[in-house]
Amino acid sequence: MKKSITTGLFLSLFLFFSCTKSDDFSIPDTVDPDPDAGVEVQDFMWKAMNFWYFWQTDVENLSDTKFPNTPEGSDVYTVFLASESDPGKFFDNKLLSSKDRFSFFSDDYVELTQSLAGISKSNGLMFGLARQNKNSSELYGYVQYIVPNSNASTKNIQRGDLFTGVNGTTLTDQNYIALLFGDNDTYTLNMADIVGENAEPNGTDIQLTKEVGLMEDPILLDEIIEIQDKKIGYLVYTGFINEYDEELNRVFGRFKASNVTDLVLDLRYNPGGSVNTAVLLSSMIYGTNSKDVFLKALYNEKYQKILDDNDTELRQFFTEKTGKGTAINTLSLDKVYILTTSGTASASELVINGLDPYMDVIQIGGTTRGKNEFSVTMVDDRDNNYIYSPERAGKINKKNNWAIQPLLGRNENAEGFSEFTSGLTPQVELLEDLSNLGVLGDLQEPFLAKAIELITGSSAKGVQKVEFPIETMTNSKMFTPLKDNMYVTDPPIIW
Structure with a gap:
């Protein structure tokens, strides 16, 4: 029988493993480049990817036999690393599988790791972008929500508002990145209204400024709706950020104390985040039986062999406590209603898939993104197997500020299902309406109204x-350092 490794859920940890080997685990030695070649960043990227990357065996450049650990191999390896002077291009063009849609790099690991904690440079306006029509290159933006205490929260702009230009220039699929996500911290949105079948400028301009260090609490809205004989908990959750796990547990404590009978979990604008937080949230919804498997993690052939050789199976269970040891406030429901769009991704999808074997998950809205792999932040810290750890910041190569966020593996649910690269399809299809986006939390907001209709059996107005x-x-969160990532902060290390 294989040993099943479970976790102590420390703050910001996913999996931390006890002893199965007497020696400390470390990545095997590989070839080194010429130290004077100026390819330190590329060398770090290759070595980290060669061991950890989910599709390592599919990428010829990452083959274990590509560069033998000999003087001749070192010369060939150095030439290969120097073939792209830009480390970003080297990562994208030389190391990624054609199957990979989500691995990425950053030239500033501090900025990337701050984003994992919900800290970013932002004006607080969260929006989606869509084409004026299917054949048009012109785009319009629509406000999804506004982060409290942000620059946008001080301006006359709200959910459902539209814009078609920036600084007087019409948005297109060719210029929107430069206009909205470029180097300019301040820009002016040219607002719009629906005219006929398009969004047209209305003459109103709103200036917004990105601010350093904006902290977004992912619990955007939580309330209890009492209707008929039901008490419905409604939670708008915008990111799986483990720094807010205790606050999330307090919300469920309030739901539990109020005898909530049903739950509507709004993940429409949640692109994912911490796997650990996904486990905690799912435990708050379903239950804390630590014998119930929430997920099984699958890794690349190289690391999977190490696990198999150690007779080890990596599984994560529902849990009784948060990372700080607080008892989980669980509703112990047998049904949950989850609101989704194409912006619902990674850890959000993990919650849906992980809960599905145990309870009735009623998905309302649009098909999700289809991101079923997880990643980890890697930096130039060889002694820690390239895994970023805030406690080891002083150990990171001071000459290399780059980080990579490669896909490490895929999470199966308790029934072994993980194949949803085309997204998770809702049982109840519903599209957001540009003319009736509604106010979050309002009983007339179409998505919430549909959930209430299903809960109560009464027609939704x-x-x-x-x-x-x-x-x-696309949407604004896809241009943050975190994007739509599902991450672990510590991958499973066999010690």
């Missing part, structure tokens, strides 16, 4: 024919 369905092309 807020649900009507969708006049202007939104087909989002």
Whole structure:
């Protein structure tokens, strides 16, 4: 029988393993480049990817036999690393599998790791972008929500507002990145209204400024709705950020104390984040039986062999406590209603998939993103197997500020299902309506109204024919350092 490794859920940890080997685990030695070649960043990237990358065996450049650990091999390796002077291009062009849609790099590991904690440089405006029509290159933006205590929260702009230009220039699929996500910290949005079938400028301009260090609490809204004989907990959750796990548990404590009978979990604008937080949230919804498997993690062939050789199976269970040791406030439900869009990704999908074997998960809205792999932040810290640890910041190569966020593996649920690269399809399809986006938490907001209708059996007044369905092309969170990542802060290390 294989040993099943479980976790102590420390703050910001996913999996931390006890002894199965007497020696400290370390990545095997590989070839080194010429130290004077100026390829330190590329060398770090290759070595980290060669051992950890989920598709390592699929990428010829990452083959264990590509560069023998000999003087001749070192010369060939140095030439290979120097073939791209830009480390970002080297990572994208030389090391990634064609199957990989999500691995990425950063030239500033501090900025990246801060984003994992919900800290970023932002004006607080969260928005989606869509085409004016299917064949148009022109885009419009629509406000999804505004982060409290941000620059945007001080301006006359709110959910559902539209814009078609920036600084007087019409948004297109060719210029929107430079206009909205470029180097300018301040820009002016040219606002719009629906005219006919398009969004047209209305003459109103709103100036916004990005501020350093904005902290976004992912618990955007939590309330209890009492209707008929039901007490419905409603939670708008915008990111799996483990720094807010205790606050999340307090919300469920309030739900539990109020005898909430049903839960509507709004993940429409949640692109993911911490796997550990996904486990905690799922335990708050379903239960804390530590014998129930929430997920099984699968890794690349190289690391999976190490696990198999140690007779080890990596599984994560529902849990009784948070990382700080606080008892989980669980609702012990047998049904949950989850609101989704194409912006619902990674850890959000993990919650849906992980809960599905145990309870009735009613998904309302659009098909999710389809991100079923997880990643980890890696930096130039060889002695820690390239895994970023804030306690080891002083050990990171001071000549190399780059980080990579490669996909390490895939999470299966208790039934072995993980194949949802095309997204998770809702049982109840519903598109957001440009003409009726609604106010979050309002009983007439179409998505919440549909969930209440299903819970109570009463017809929902807020649900009507969708006049202007939104087909989002991308959204503002895809241009943060974290993007739509599902991450672990410590991968499973066999010690």
